[in-house]
Amino acid sequence: MSKNMRTSRPEEFESHGQEDSGARATAIRVAVLKILGRPPRLFRVSVIPLWGDHFRVNVLVGEEFTALTIPNSYFLTADGAGVILTCQPPVRKQFEPSQAGLATSEP
Secondary structure, eight states, X not given: OOTTOOOOOHHHHHHTTOTTHHHHHHHHHHHHHHHHOOOTTEXXXXXXXXXXXXXXXXXXXXXXXXXXXXXXXXXXXEXXXXXXXXXXXXXXXXXXXXXXXXXXXXX
């Protein structure tokens, strides 16, 4: 491997080097969980930037990394502050909210 070649961790890949993307992704993550509720065995809510203001949001659940499933997946648009503008399919309440807080779903 070249000395200049750098491997990316998933968190780095998702940010695409945009300074505000971390706060924006967090706002999107929190908004989705606020509506959806907190699924049992929530592992992570992955916010993947696609282009412009378009994102793919995957809700991953499971006890182990090797046995994760994605029961909820959304294609959405969000403004610069992370406010969801459109979402397909629409996020609907399925679970009760967490008592511990919503922002703890992403390591």
